[in-house]
Amino acid sequence: MEHERGVQALAPVVDFSALDKRQRLAIDENADAIEIEHAVVLGDVPGQIDGVGISRAAGALDAEAHADRRRIVGKKALHALKRGGGELDRHGHGRLAEGTARQSLAPRVPDRSWRSPAIQVPSRIQMPPPDAPTRLRNTPLSAMMRGFQRSAWRINSLESRSKQRMSVVSVKQALSGALPAGSRISVRGWVRTRRDSKAGLSFINLSDGSCFDPIQVVAPDSLANYADEVQRLSAGCAVIASGELVASQGKGQGFELQASSVEVLGWVEDPETYPIQPKAHSLEFLREVAHLRPRTNLFGAVSRVRHTLAMAIHRYFDQNGYCWINTPIITTSDAEGAGQMFRVSTLDLMNLPRTDKGAIDTRKDFFGKDAFLTVSGQLNVEGYCLALSKVYTFGPTFRAENSNTARHLAEFWMIEPEIAFADLAENARVAEDLLKFVFRTVLDERPDDMAFFADRVEKSAISRLEAFINAPFERIDYTDAVAILKKSGKKFEFPVEWGIDLQTEHERYLVEEHVGRPVVVTNYPEKIKAFYMRLNDDGRTVAAMDVLAPGIGEIIGGAQREERLDVLDARMQQFGLDPAHYQWYRDFRRYGSVPHAGFGLGFERLVVYVCGLANIRDAIPYPRVPGHAEF
RNA sequence: GCCCGAAUAGCUCAGCUGGUUAGAGCACUUGACUGUUAAUCAGGGGGUCGCUGGUUCGAGUCCAGCUUCGGGCGCCA
Numbered sequence A: 001m002e003h004e005r006g007v008q009a010l011a012p013v014v015d016f017s018a019l020d021k022r023q024r025l026a027i028d029e030n031a032d033a034i035e036i037e038h039a040v041v042l043g044d045v046p047g048q049i050d051g052v053g054i055s056r057a058a059g060a061l062d063a064e065a066h067a068d069r070r071r072i073v074g075k076k077a078l079h080a081l082k083r084g085g086g087e088l089d090r091h092g093h094g095r096l097a098e099g100t101a102r103q104s105l106a107p108r109v110p111d112r113s114w115r116s117p118a119i120q121v122p123s124r125i126q127m128p129p130p131d132a133p134t135r136l137r138n139t140p141l142s143a144m145m146r147g148f149q150r151s152a153w154r155i156n157s158l159e160s161r162s163k164q165r166m167s168v169v170s171v172k173q174a175l176s177g178a179l180p181a182g183s184r185i186s187v188r189g190w191v192r193t194r195r196d197s198k199a200g201l202s203f204i205n206l207s208d209g210s211c212f213d214p215i216q217v218v219a220p221d222s223l224a225n226y227a228d229e230v231q232r233l234s235a236g237c238a239v240i241a242s243g244e245l246v247a248s249q250g251k252g253q254g255f256e257l258q259a260s261s262v263e264v265l266g267w268v269e270d271p272e273t274y275p276i277q278p279k280a281h282s283l284e285f286l287r288e289v290a291h292l293r294p295r296t297n298l299f300g301a302v303s304r305v306r307h308t309l310a311m312a313i314h315r316y317f318d319q320n321g322y323c324w325i326n327t328p329i330i331t332t333s334d335a336e337g338a339g340q341m342f343r344v345s346t347l348d349l350m351n352l353p354r355t356d357k358g359a360i361d362t363r364k365d366f367f368g369k370d371a372f373l374t375v376s377g378q379l380n381v382e383g384y385c386l387a388l389s390k391v392y393t394f395g396p397t398f399r400a401e402n403s404n405t406a407r408h409l410a411e412f413w414m415i416e417p418e419i420a421f422a423d424l425a426e427n428a429r430v431a432e433d434l435l436k437f438v439f440r441t442v443l444d445e446r447p448d449d450m451a452f453f454a455d456r457v458e459k460s461a462i463s464r465l466e467a468f469i470n471a472p473f474e475r476i477d478y479t480d481a482v483a484i485l486k487k488s489g490k491k492f493e494f495p496v497e498w499g500i501d502l503q504t505e506h507e508r509y510l511v512e513e514h515v516g517r518p519v520v521v522t523n524y525p526e527k528i529k530a531f532y533m534r535l536n537d538d539g540r541t542v543a544a545m546d547v548l549a550p551g552i553g554e555i556i557g558g559a560q561r562e563e564r565l566d567v568l569d570a571r572m573q574q575f576g577l578d579p580a581h582y583q584w585y586r587d588f589r590r591y592g593s594v595p596h597a598g599f600g601l602g603f604e605r606l607v608v609y610v611c612g613l614a615n616i617r618d619a620i621p622y623p624r625v626p627g628h629a630e631f
Numbered sequence B: 001g002c003c004c005g006a007a008u009a010g011c012u013c014a015g016c017u018g019g020u021u022a023g024a025g026c027a028c029u030u031g032a033c034u035g036u037u038a039a040u041c042a043g044g045g046g047g048u049c050g051c052u053g054g055u056u057c058g059a060g061u062c063c064a065g066c067u068u069c070g071g072g073c074g075c076c077a
Helices: A002-008 A021-030 A051-058 A075-085 A133-140 A143-161 A171-176 A283-288 A298-318 A378-387 A425-446 A447-457 A461-469 A478-487 A504-515 A564-576 A578-591 A603-611
Strands: A013-015 A091-095 A186-199 A201-207 A216-218 A236-248 A255-266 A390-398 A412-420 A473-476 A519-525 A543-548 A553-560 A594-600
Touching: A075 A425, A075 A594, A091 A603, A133 A461, A171 A186, A171 A216, A171 A255, A186 A255, A201 A236, A216 A236, A216 A447, A298 A390, A298 A447, A298 A543, A298 A603, A378 A390, A378 A412, A378 A594, A390 A425, A412 A425, A412 A473, A412 A603, A425 A447, A425 A519, A425 A553, A425 A603, A447 A461, A447 A603, A461 A564, A461 A603, A473 A478, A478 A504, A504 A543, A504 A553, A543 A594, A553 A578, A553 A603, A564 A578, A594 A603
Parallel strands: A216 A255, A473 A519
Antiparallel strands: A013 A091, A186 A201, A186 A236, A201 A216, A236 A255, A390 A412, A412 A594, A519 A543, A543 A553, A553 A594
C-alpha cells in the first residue's frame, strides 16, 4: 500500500521500516552517524535514479554490495529530512516537502568500480539553485540527503513535463478488464521471459504472483535504457514497468502494457545459473531451491490455492458460528498417543543440571518441567468447546516421528474443529460439509490455477473435485469394512482381521475400488484408538471415524469424545496414562460435561489433494522432514 | 525404522551386451528473422560422468563401500 502511494508521490519516499544489522555496521564504518533503516526512492524515473543511485552519490555504501537492494540507510537522512522540511508519517515513512526537493546537487565523479548496469551516473554537475533555503545549501547534509534531493529534482522535472500520474496496479487488476484501455499504470514484478523483435520492441512477460498469468509488457526501442537494460533482461529480474494499458495486438492475452518506462530494480547476477528457468523443472530439484521455487508457475499456483483454502476454511467456520481458538504451540502434557514430540528446552546441552540421582533435572528448565511442541490442539480446545460450543483450531503442529513418506511432515498445519452436543454422525456431517465447501470455493476463486493443475500436474484435478462435491460420502462401519475386505478376494500384504488397524492398502481398496468416492469409516476397535475416544455400548469399539478420499487416503481422523469421567479414567488406566497429568482435562468431565466430537484435518494433505500433487513437501513453503530443515 | 531404485553440462535427459574426441533440448553467447507467446533458424562457449576403492588392455557403463535424492511400507493428519 505504501509502495503504491510511493510511486504516485513525486517526492522520494524514505522507508525506515526495515533493519539489517550487517548493513548498519557496514555503513557505520563509512559514514559516521548513519545508523538505520532503508531509504527507498520510488518513482517513474527514466534516468534510473533509485536507492542505489543515491547511495552512489552519497558514497556512503559499498555500491557493489548493495546494487541489488536499491536501499540505503541513514540516520542523517532522517535529520536531513526533517531539516529539509520533510516529515515522517505514522508508518515511519518519510516524505520530502515538494519545495525542498527541488534542491539539486553535484554528483560525485563516476567511479569505475561501480558496475551496476542499473545506474547511470550523471556527468553534468548541477549546482544548487540560488533560491534553495540557505540552511539546505550550507548545512553539511549527509550524502544520503543529497542523493534524495537529486533524484527528487529529476522526478520533479519529469512531473513538470507531464502531468500524467501512474497508478500502481497488480497484474491481476491489469488483466482483469476492470481498467479501461488507455489507463496509465505501473506494474511491478519479476521477468518470466523476454522476446526481442527486430521491429524495434521487446516483449517482457512480467509476473507479480497476483494471478497465474503474467502480463506482457511491450518495450519499444525508443526507451532510453532499451539497449543497455531492456535487452539484457533475463528470467527473474525485478522490474517496474509503466505505461499505457492497451488491448493486445498479439494473440494470447487481452491486455498488455505499452511501456513508456522500464525500470530495473534487481538484476539476476548470473542468468546462466539462476535456478528458475522458463522450462520444466523436476520437483526434486525445486525442493533444493525452496526459497526460489515460488517464482515458478507451479509453486505460485500452489501458494495461491493454499491461501484460498485457508481462507475458505476460516470462512466456513466463521459463517457456521465457530470460534477460532489459538491453542498453545508449547505443551507440557505428556505424549498423548499422537506421536513422538519435539522437546522444548533452554537447558545447556553441554552442561545439564542433574538431580541427586543423576537424572536430568528438568525442574531447572524454562517451564520447570518437560515441555514439547504440540502434536495436537485437541485436548486444549475441548475446554473452549465446553464453553463456546463450536470452536476450531488452525495452526502448526509438530511430530518428531521418523516418517519418510510423501504424506508426512515434521511440521504441518492442522485444522481441528470441536463441537459441543455433537455425536459421531454430526461430526461426519461437518467433515463432509467443510470439505465440499472449501473445494467449491477453490474451484470458484482460483479457476486459473486449477486449470494449470489439470493441464500440467494431474489431469483429473478439477473433475475429481467436482465429483467429490457432488457425491454423498459413503459411510461404512469398521466391522463391515473388515467383512468387505475379507470378501474382496484381494491378496493384501497385511491380512485383514477384526481388531487390526486398516492399512493403507486396505483403505485404498475400500475407497478406490469398492466405493469409488469418499468414505467415512466409523466405530473402530477400542484397542487401536486413543484414550479420549468415546467407548461404544458394545464395549469393544469406540466412536472414531476416518475420512478416506480417493488418491490420498486418510484425510481426516476424528471421534466423539468420552464425556463420562469414570469411563475416561478407566481408559486412561488401560493406556497406562497417569491421571495426575490430565487433571485439567478430567475437569471437563467433572464440571458440566456434555457429549462432544471433533476431528483433525491435515492442511497440507488438503493442499496436496486439491492441487493434484504427489508429495506433501510441495504443499508447504519450507518443508521440514527428518534430516531436513534448510532455509 | 524396513524394502527398492537413481545419481552424466546451470536445468531436463540420452548414452545398448565395457571400446577411439561423452551427446540433445532448455539456459547463456554471436548472428539471421520476426507483434513475439516456454518464438524460430544457424554458429559458439560450457563436463573431475556423486565420492572412494576394485575388476579389466580399456570403466560414464561391471563390482563393493560411502554420500545424496527419489519411490514403496510402517507410524499418522
